[in-house]
Structure formats: structure tokens, C-alpha cells
Amino acid sequence: MQKQFSSPSAPIGVFDSGVGGISVLKHIRALMPQESLIYAADSKHAPYGNQTHEFIQARSFHLAEFLLSQGVKALVVACNTATAAAISSLRERYPDLLIIGMEPALKPAVAATKTGVVGVLATSGTLKSAQFAALLEHYAQGVEVVTQACIGLVECVEKGELTSLSTTALLKQYLQSLLSAKADTIVLGCTHYPFVRALIEDIVGGDVVLIDTGDAVAKHLKNRLQDNQLMCALDELGSVSFWSNNEADDTEKVMSALWGSPVSVARLI
Ligand code: DGL
DSSP, X not given: OOOTTOOTXXXXXXXXXXXXXXXXXXXXXXXXXXXXXXXXXXXXXXXXXXXXXXXXXXXXXXXXXXXXXXXXXXXXXXXXXXXXXXXXXXXXXXXXXXXEOOOOOHHHHHHHOSSSEEEEEEOHHHHTSHHHHHHHHHHOTTXXXXXXXXXXXXHHHHTTOSSOHHHHHHHHHHHHHHHHTTOSEEEEXXXXXXXXXXXXXXXXXXXXXXXXXXXXXXXXXXXXXXXXXOSOOOSSOOOEEEEEOOOOTTHHHHHXXXXXXXXXXXXOO
């Protein structure tokens, strides 16, 4: 039940270790264009994938505090790794705030596979988490699940290198084990990975189904906003603002390219 943070016209806060969560932000924008959105990219501390839970929790609290200071009515943790490491602590600290997390979409992948082999690409933090073990336990009975941690891929996306030779080489290496195992369905278990979807499709071919969680997260957020009478009732396009602590000169260029139109990026402390 929403109490403390309840104004339907307030913005929705979305954060990730970096630019990856923009893939989720796009789904939220497409589904609820009237909602105002504030995106916080913790790029200075990316990747989270091999950080400790304590570190990720501390960063998640920092980002949540920032977004709350901007008056958000709900928080979307647009990061599988931060969800696994910090969602329980966030919910404990902010019991009255609507908080939406995300996890690799194993359930639809298991439903879609015909070969009985599902591949999961994610960070090592996500794959090693208790939440992922629970997902396997619940949804993967009778199906072989081949997991692959994609070390270095988040850094490629952070730099905006979506089609470079090094990104291609990395993906070819990581997809090999999934293809050898005859996976016909691959879960994109990190929000950075949808940005290299085209490259993955080129490598695995058109018969392999790729599953991204962004759309399901947006739909879940919409349902939860409705349940809490928090949907924005204004009949106009909401604002979208971007914040980042990335010190690279091309931060705006990269974030604009990922968002799909020019954005200005404010400095996140
Ligand atoms: N985009 C994130 C995820 O969904 C985090 C990647 C990282 O920083 O390692 O897991």
C-alpha cells in the first residue's frame, strides 16, 4: 500500500549500474508515455556484475536517495544484478515506496524452448545469486539451462560500442557454449544486453528466440501503479530526464544513441 510517496503526477525513478537500464526505460516510455521519468546511471561504478552485495546495496541506497530527493512516486531497479543484491534491503528501508525489480525471464524462455535447452546471458553476480538459484528451482525443471557470464560486455555497451570488432569477438566467444548445447532460446539477463541484440541475432541466426525482460517490467510497473492509484492522469507527454556520474566526454552522445534521440545529461553526484 502506497502512503508516503503518493502523487500520481510525480515522476518514476529508474536506475541501473550504467546505461543498460535505458533498454527498460524505453519500454516504460512506450507503454506509459504520459509518465514523467528520471533515469540515473551509476556508470562511474559500472559494472556491478562482480562487485560485492554490500557495495551494490550501498550504491542502490545512494541512487534511491537521489531519486527520492527528486520526488519520485515509484522506483524501478532496471538492473538484474542490483535486484538480486539489493531489492530486499531497498524494500526494507522504504516499506511505503513502490519498488519494481527485475530478474532474467526464465519462465517464458522455458515455455518457448523446443529443443529443451535454454541459454541465459547475465552477469556473474546475477548467475551466482540466491534469486537465480530459486528461479532455476521454480521454472527450469525438465529443461537444460546453460548459463554464461558475459564479463566485459557491459563495458562495451557503456562505451557505446554496439557493433565493434571487440564486442563481436566477445559475443562470439560467449555464445559458443550456448550454441554447442543447442539452446534455441536465449534470455538476455542483463539490461545492457538488449543493446547488442542485433549483433547476437547475427551470430546465433534467426531461429534462436531472444527474450528480454524490459517489456514485462514495464507491464508489471503499470499494473502496480494502477493498483496503487498512482497512474499519471495528465493527457500529455511526460518529461524524461537523464542523470549520470560518468566522466567520459561522450556520455551524452552514448546515452542519446541508446535512447534514440538527443538528450542532455545532468551530473549525478
Ligand atoms: N545492467 C545490469 C544488469 O541488468 C548490470 C550490469 C553490471 O553493471 O554488471 O545486471
